[in-house]
Every structure is written in C-alpha cells, then in structure tokens.
Amino acid sequence: xxDKTPGFDTLAVHAGTEPDPATGARQIPIYQSTSYVFxxxxxxxxxxxxxxxxxxxxxxxxxxxxxxxxxxxxLEGAAGGxxxxxxxxxxxxxxxxxxxxDCNVVSSSRLYGGTITQFSHTIRRFGWSATFVDTDDLxxxxxxxxxxxxxxxxxxxxxxxGYVTDLDAMAKIADKAGLPLIVDNTxxxxxxxxxxxxxxxxxxxxxxxxxxxxxxxxxxxVVDSGKFDWSASDKxxxxxxxxxAYHGLTFAALGEMAFTFHATAVGLRDLGMTLNxxxxxxxxxxxxxxxxxMERHVANARAVAEWLEKRSGIEAVxxxxxxxxxxxxxxxxxxxxxxxxxxxxxxxxxxxxxxxLVDSLKxxxxxxxxGDTRSLIIHPASTTHRQxxxxxxxxxxxxxxxxxxxxxxEDVDDIIADxxxxxxxxxx
Ligand SMILES: *Cc1c(COP(=O)(O)O)cnc(C)c1O
Numbered sequence: 234x235x236d237k238t239p240g241f242d243t244l245a246v247h248a249g250t251e252p253d254p255a256t257g258a259r260q261i262p263i264y265q266s267t268s269y270v271f272x273x274x275x276x277x278x279x280x281x282x283x284x285x286x287x288x289x290x291x292x293x294x295x296x297x298x299x300x301x302x303x304x305x306x307x308l309e310g311a312a313g314g315x316x317x318x319x320x321x322x323x324x325x326x327x328x329x330x331x332x333x334x335d336c337n338v339v340s341s342s343r344l345y346g347g348t349i350t351q352f353s354h355t356i357r358r359f360g361w362s363a364t365f366v367d368t369d370d371l372x373x374x375x376x377x378x379x380x381x382x383x384x385x386x387x388x389x390x391x392x393x394x395g396y397v398t399d400l401d402a403m404a405k406i407a408d409k410a411g412l413p414l415i416v417d418n419t420x421x422x423x424x425x426x427x428x429x430x431x432x433x434x435x436x437x438x439x440x441x442x443x444x445x446x447x448x449x450x451x452x453x454x455v456v457d458s459g460k461f462d463w464s465a466s467d468k469x470x471x472x473x474x475x476x477x478a479y480h481g482l483t484f485a486a487l488g489e490m491a492f493t494f495h496a497t498a499v500g501l502r503d504l505g506m507t508l509n510x511x512x513x514x515x516x517x518x519x520x521x522x523x524x525x526x527m528e529r530h531v532a533n534a535r536a537v538a539e540w541l542e543k544r545s546g547i548e549a550v551x552x553x554x555x556x557x558x559x560x561x562x563x564x565x566x567x568x569x570x571x572x573x574x575x576x577x578x579x580x581x582x583x584x585x586x587x588x589x590l591v592d593s594l595k596x597x598x599x600x601x602x603x604g605d606t607r608s609l610i611i612h613p614a615s616t617t618h619r620q621x622x623x624x625x626x627x628x629x630x631x632x633x634x635x636x637x638x639x640x641x642x643e644d645v646d647d648i649i650a651d652x653x654x655x656x657x658x659x660x661x
Contacts, residue, residue, distance in 0.1 A: 241308065241424060242524045249303030250517065263514045264296040283482065283494060293501050297510035301517050305444065305454045308423040308520070309436050312459025313493030315501060316452060316513060320419060320439020321351060322506035323453030327415050327435050329504065330471045330484075330495045331383040334360030338384045338415075339377045341368040341398065342628045343391035346618040348417070349625060352386075367628075368398055371406065378410050383468060384435075385414050389421035389428060390568065392603070393613050393637040394577030394630040395551030397560040397567050404432025411468070413461050419443070420575050420604070424527040425568040434461040435492070442604030445519035446526050450512045455496060459489025471495060478503065526606065526642055531571030533648060534640040540649050541578055546586070546661020551630065552576035574640040575603055577613075577630060584633040586659045587612045591636065593658035596643065596651035608641035608648050 239247070250261040269288035271277035279285040288294050302316040317326050328338060340352055342365040352363035364377045368387055378385075385407045387398045400416060407414040413434035418426060422443045428436050438444055440452035463472035464485045472491050475481040478499050484491040501507055531554075538552035553560040554572035564572040580586040590610075591599050597610045601617055611617060613631035626632060640648065 244304070244307045245523050246521050248307035249300040261297055261300050261514070261517060263510045264291075265510055266295075267291050283487070283498060291510070292505055292507045293497055295507075295510050295513070297517070298508050298513040301440070301452075301508070301513040301520075302454060302456070304517060304520055305423075305438065305440075306456045308427075308523075309418070309456045310423075310427050310429045310458075311436065311456035312489040314454060314456030315493060315496045316440070316454050316508045316516075317501065317506045318453065318508050319451045319506075320345075320417075320437070320441055320453040321347060322504075323437040323439070323455045324348060324351065324417070325356075325504065326453070326496055326500050326506060327437050327455045328356070328361065328384065329500050330492060331413065331469055332359070332361045333383075333471075336360075336381050336383045337362045337364055337379070338386050339364050339366060339374060339382050340385070341387035341391065342366060342625075343368070343396050343398075343630060344388055345392040345417070345419075346613065346621060346629065346631065349629060350620055368403060371399075371402055374403070374406050375410075378406075378412070382410070382412060385410075385412055386417070387414075388417040388419070389426050390553065390573045390575065391630070392420055392575065393617075394575070394635070395553045395558060395560065395572070396630065397553045397564045397572065399563055400426075400428055400431035400433060400567055407434075408432065411466050420573050421568055422523060422527055424524050425531070425570055425573060429456075429458045429460075431567070434458050440516045441602070443527065443530070444523065444604075445516045446523065446604065446606060447519060448602055448605040448607070450515045450519075452508050452512050452516050453506075457489075457492040459492075461492075463491055471499070527570075527574075529642040530574035530640060533642065533645045534574035534576065535571065536645045537638070537640050537648055537652070538576060541652070544653070544656060544661070546581050546656055546659070548579040548581050548634065550576065550578050575637065577635045577637050579632065579635050580656075580659065580661060582634070582660055584614065586661060587634060587636050588615070589659040590655045590661075593655040594651055595654075596647055597638075597655070603637075603639035605639065606642050608643060608651075609639040611637050613637055 306314040416428035416433040438454040553564040618631035
C-alpha cells in the first residue's frame with residue numbers, strides 16, 4: 234500500500250488482520266484456543282508485567298477478538314480498544330475504569346431502551362448512578378454535572394427515533410468539565426460518523442447491529458481516542474494512580490493505550506465480559522462490507538421515509554434525513570452521508586393500528602433487533618420500552634402510537650409495497 238492513509242473501505246477489509254504468520258491463511262483464522270504457550274518463564278513474566286504485548290489467556294486477549302477491536306479502532310480513528318460480549322457489556326466496560334462508588338454519569342435521556350434500564354437500575358448495584366438530561370438543553374447538561382460525575386454519555390443517532398445529538402456541543406461541555414464524552418455509535422456506525430472527530434473520548438458499539446450486519450452475533454466494542462489526560466485531575470485514580478488490582482501499575486504511564494490496557498488487564502480479567510473468537514470472526518466478515526451496506530441502508534431509509542411522509546394514516550415520520558425534521562440541519566453536520574436507517578413512524582390509528590401493522594407485514598420481520606440486512610419492525614411501547622414509565626417512553630420517543638423501522642438492504646420497491654399493504658390492513 235502507498236503512504237496515504239487508507240480510505241474507509243480499505244480499512245474495513247484490511248485493518249487489524251494480516252495473512253496468518255503461521256500458515257499464510259488469508260482470512261484470519263478463528264483462534265479457538267484458551268491459552269498460549271510461553272516461550273520461557275521470562276517471557277511469561279514479561280507478558281504479565283505488560284512489558285511485552287502478547288497472548289496469555291483468552292478471557293483477556295485472543296488474536297481473532299483483538300483483530301476485531303483493532304479493525305473498529307482503525308475505522309473510528311481511535312488509538313485502541315477492546316471487543317466484548319455484547320453492546321451492554323461494552324457500556325459497562327467503558328464506564329468501569331472511570332467509575333467508583335457514588336460516582337455518576339450524566340446521560341442523554343434519548344437512549345436505547347435497554348440502556349435506560351441498565352443506567353436507571355442495574356448500575357446502582359455497583360454504587361454508580363446516571364443523571365438523565367435532554368441533550369438539546371445544553372444548560373441542563375452542564376447543570377447536571379457535579380463533583381462526582383465521571384463521564385457524559387449519549388448516542389450519535391438516538392434509538393429509537395430520528396434524533397441526532399450535537400456531538401460537538403457535548404464534547405465542548407465535557408472538555409470544560411474535564412470529563413470524557415462516551416458516545417454509543419451503534420446506529421450511525423463509523424461510516425456515517427466518527428465521534429472522535431467531534432471530540433469524543435470513548436466510542437461504544439453493539440457489534441450485534443450494523444457492524445456485523447446480518448443478525449448472527451451478539452457482541453460489543455469499546456474504542457478510545459487515546460487523547461484524554463487521565464492525570465489532569467484526581468477523578469480517575471484507576472488510571473492515574475497505582476492500580477491495586479494490577480500490582481500497583483500506573484496505567485496512565487502507558488500513554489494513549491492507558492484505557493485499552495486497563496480495560497483488558499483489569500476489566501476483561503475481572504468482569505469476564507469476553508467475546509468468543511467465533512463471534513469475532515463473524516463480525517470481522519460483516520465489517521468488510523460495512524460501507525457498501527450502509528450506503529444502501531441509508532438510500533433505502535430515505536426513500537421509505539419520504540414515501541411514508543406522504544402516505545395517508547401517518548401522523549409523523551421522525552427521520553432526521555427529512556427536511557421536515559427538526560434535526561435535519563444538525564444531521565448534515567454530524568452524519569453528512571445520511572441519517573442512518575432507523576426511525577419511527579407515528580400512526581393516526583394509535584396503539585391498535587401499530588399492533589395490526591406489525592402483524593400484517595410479510596417482508597418485515599417483527600423482532601427486537603436492528604441493523605440487519607433484513608427490514609425489521611417493532612412496537613417499542615409493547616416490547617423494548619415496555620419496562621419504562623409512560624413519561625420515560627415519551628421522552629425516549631417511544632409513545633404508544635409509534636413503531637420503529639430498521640430499513641434493510643432489500644429492493645426498496647419491495648419494502649415500500651410491504652408497508653403499503655400492511656398500513657392498509659391496519660386501516661390506514
Ligand atoms: C442493541 C443496542 C445496545 C445493546 O447492545 P447488545 O449487543 O444488544 O447488548 C446498545 N445501544 C444501542 C444503540 C443498541 O442499538
């Protein structure tokens with residue numbers, strides 16, 4: 234290759250992998266091995282001291298899993314990262330080195346339903362908490378930060394519907410407060426947006442969605458810009474001070490790899506949210522075609538949203554790529570190639586029409602997933618957002634008369650025809 238930094242699609246195919254040094258295998262093998270033979274006792278000691286990078290035990294590192302983390306890091310413009318067992322695991326893994334008892338994360342109120350639940354209830358068992366704010370109200374975001382805040386969290390294109398976060402404004406607030414901005418980039422993917430270019434420190438992914446792209450894997454990734462100065466305050470002792478959980482090593486001394494090494498040597502070691510190499514292999518294969526798929530996903534989503542907006546029986550289409558969206562201008566700055574392929578539609582017929590539509594579609598699958606090659610539909614109020622209070626449902630964009638569409642890469646005429654017959658069946 235030339236000296237020029239490779240483009241996105243080149244990195245998607247090549248980054249993180251090279252022909253297998255042992256066999257020359259062109260596709261990275263699935264290293265289905267738990268452990269790795271040390272050359273000698275000194276080599277083993279050097280690996281455990283992090284004086285030499287290598288493989289010890291697959292709960293911490295595995296060549297196939299590392300290749301995935303390194304490929305996503307390359308696509309996101311990050312210094313390093315880790316892959317783990319799910320998107321939800323990635324969120325815990327991102328917070329773990331930063332948080333401690335009584336610490337909080339200031340979080341957007343517009344999030345994937347499962348993340349709202351994880352942040353509202355489950356993280357409290359660790360002594361952590363989340364303060365939810367409307368990220369369009371920048372004063373409220375600033376006001377929510379207190380001396381125990383350790384991170385700000387948001388999604389690029391918020392699930393379930395049509396909301397684009399002003400990442401530059403969020404990064405500015407985080408910078409001013411000396412905090413890392415964590416961005417869940419699952420629904421945008423690095424093809425549409427690289428949050429680090431907008432000032433984010435950590436980027437998390439559910440690799441379950443567009444990265445793998447075909448609904449075969451549950452996986453997650455966290456990548457780090459490598460640019461945050463963990464020693465600038467006393468807020469991040471796990472990184473800036475000798476870490477008692479790793480024989481007193483000061484991870485900040487590892488420079489831009491401080492977070493990545495902590496997340497591996499302490500996070501994966503002790504929390505065990507490890508991805509298996511078979512899953513990493515599927516994700517690597519999926520990412521090879523990420524650019525091609527996203528281009529089609531976005532083109533189809535725009536066409537479907539435009540068609541729906543004119544269809545009778547439709548109250549609203551919340552796709553940020555529509556000129557009618559309040560986030561249209563912002564989407565041009567944050568996701569200039571398109572506003573993703575996930576949006577919500579509000580039906581005039583209310584809750585009952587939504588249920589009827591979901592049951593009448595033939596091409597669309599009614600599933601609790603998104604970012605598949607196949608077109609998917611779900612009614613959040615009766616499923617993914619069911620555990621939330623009515624007020625939380627509204628704030629998350631999941632009112633009872635709303636269905637969420639994840640537009641696939643099929644022929645767009647077939648997608649529209651299916652929606653048309655389904656809406657007719659639903660009385661629209
Ligand atoms: C699916 C999803 C998650 C959770 O990921 P899992 O792989 O299901 O654990 C987190 N954030 C967003 C935006 C998602 O779509």
